[in-house]
Amino acid sequence: AQSVTQPDIHITVSEGASLELRCNYSYGATPYLFWYVQSPGQGLQLLLKYFSGDTLVQGIKGFEAEFKRSQSSFNLRKPSVHWSDAAEYFCAVGAIFGNQFYFGTGTSLTVIP
Amino acid sequence: NAGVTQTPKFQVLKTGQSMTLQCAQDMNHEYMSWYRQDPGMGLRLIHYSVGAGITDQGEVPNGYNVSRSTTEDFPLRLLSAAPSQTSVYFCASRDRAPYEQYFGPGTRLTVT
Numbered sequence: 254a255q256s257v258t259q260p261d262i263h264i265t266v267s268e269g270a271s272l273e274l275r276c277n278y279s280y281g282a283t284p285y286l287f288w289y290v291q292s293p294g295q296g297l298q299l300l301l302k303y304f305s306g307d308t309l310v311q312g313i314k315g316f317e318a319e320f321k322r323s324q325s326s327f328n329l330r331k332p333s334v335h336w337s338d339a340a341e342y343f344c345a346v347g348a349i350f351g352n353q354f355y356f357g358t359g360t361s362l363t364v365i366p
Numbered sequence: 367n368a369g370v371t372q373t374p375k376f377q378v379l380k381t382g383q384s385m386t387l388q389c390a391q392d393m394n395h396e397y398m399s400w401y402r403q404d405p406g407m408g409l410r411l412i413h414y415s416v417g418a419g420i421t422d423q424g425e426v427p428n429g430y431n432v433s434r435s436t437t438e439d440f441p442l443r444l445l446s447a448a449p450s451q452t453s454v455y456f457c458a459s460r461d462r463a464p465y466e467q468y469f470g471p472g473t474r475l476t477v478t
Binding site: 257262285287289295296297298299302304343345347353354356357358359 | 370399401406407408409410411424456458465466467469470471472
């Protein structure tokens, strides 16, 4: 069965520190992988996506993610966190055909000054 | 270009009432979807459509109906609201490629 696991429910980091949010997926075929960010009371905004090719993908707001097929992971990273990065982050996997999309349960990020 | 719009932003219903959540997109996207977001559950797919006149069920379809008479609109109907349907509802759309989903701002629904 397809699924996405975000093992960290909540993470707190200091402003300027590095960040890594974990995402593991279970999918029967080559997945399309996404990271979305949701600010309080807002909809979801796409940070980055992986379809194929280079396994290190760059996104908006200085985020990057690395696809590791052997580990079924797609972890999100940022070298230096800003206070405005405080939000909820969702990893998602999608099917190549059809419209099946599976989201993780999210990781809430708190940034302390 | 407004993207994906949803109305209303907030709604309170009594158990047993019916209502329709509206969703519209102006990007000429073929695919549209409805999700519900609950604490600790992430987003779960309710129904989706791959074009006008074509809809299908997602992960949690019970208690909801959809139709797609035009490319732009994809309303979600609650026939008889239940407290378990208290949630935040998001509509999303995408084209076949490059596959990115665009989300609306959400509707926060409370059923008492």
